[in-house]
Amino acid sequence: MPSVCLLSTATADAANDNPERLAAAFEDAGWNVVRRDQNAVRSVGGLLTLSPDDHRLDEFDLIWLLGLGNRHSFLDRMQLLANVQPSRMVNTSTALLELHAKHALPLTELADLHPETYASCDPAWLRSMVDTGGDWVLKPSAGSFGHHVDQVDPNHPGLDTLLEELTGPHASNYCILQRYVPEIEVGETRVLVANCEIVGCYRRLPGPDHRANLSAGAHAVCHTLTTAERRIVQRVTAFLRDRGVRFAAIDIAGPYVLEYNIANPGGMETIARLTGRNPANAVVAAFSSLT
Structure with missing residues (x-):
């Protein structure tokens, strides 16, 4: 039975339901699922384990960091997790350190896609x-x-x-x-990718101001990717894959990539609401080929 470790942070104001949604989807697909707080990671005798039972991280097929965890212990935790075999990580800790901030994208070979x-x-x-x-x-x-x-x-x-x-x-x-980017006035496309596969997308129409964030009053609608958007997604996905990122949200407006989110991107709840289809099942299927 394949196994996955989901490392998140339990808070009363969680950004989304990714930990619960993914845990259920992995379990339905026959995976053994272990959920822990990110601060459960510890070093014991040269091995990385999880408190309180010292479950070894190198025994999991997949390890998934959902969010950045506790700010004060972030750097220590990322340095510990940098010792995990990258093929076991959905998104490596090195990728989170180097690519999470919004200023990362224009400093890469994707700069021509960025405003x-x-x-x-x-x-x-x-x-x-x-x-x-x-x-x-x-x-x-x-x-x-x-x-x-x-x-x-x-x-x-x-x-x-x-x-x-x-x-x-x-x-x-x-x-x-x-x-x-004036193209934002007619909407922004969010695309979710898992292991280089598109698992869902939707269009965010701005609300009362310039922002296309759903939390700021934007409105989500079903969307079919254009040929140009697919080309952008393929290019960004290949770039992220080569840097240790296998799950991300990519936000596109016109010819531009406004940003990508690799920490714990939202979107699965919205896709499920718009389509009646749980995209977490497609996410799990995309990663099942690795086991």
Whole structure:
């Protein structure tokens, strides 16, 4: 019987139901499922195990990190998990370290798919970029749900305040300044991929403002990928696969990839609601070929 370890973080305000949905789908497919908090990972006599029973991580066929876990122990945990054989990890800890933040994509060979983007913790310099003209989007480097995402231009009355808030005390936090993509006004496509296979997609139509986040009032509708979108997904999926990522959400607007989410992307709940089909079953099927 193949086995999977799902490592998540138990919180009252979980971002989505991925841990529960995936656990049920793996169990239905005949997998042995073990769920633990990410902080259950520990090193014992040269082996990585899980508390409280010291179940060895190298005995699992798949290990799946869902989310980033406790912030204070994040780096220690990622360094421990870097010692796991990459073929056992759905998304490796190295990939989470290198690719999770929103400024990662424009620094890769996928830069031509990305809007003009800047990352800095210097509010004055970011202001000078905005002052070059046009519309921009200002956002945290690793935010989610559309929180603290603002559309700005050189005449925005609160621009300096927004920049100071995002960069934080003593300009200690990085934030992202990205050229506004007008294609977002007609919607953004979210695509879920598992082990290089597309397992579902939908279109997010913006709500009362520029954001296409469902938590910010956007509306989800069924969508069939265009040929151009499929080409983009194939290219991004191949890039992510080569860097240890086998489950991701890819967000596309027009010819651009706005971002990809590899930590614990939402979307399965929405696809299930729109189609009546549980995409977790397709996810499990995509990974079953590995065992």
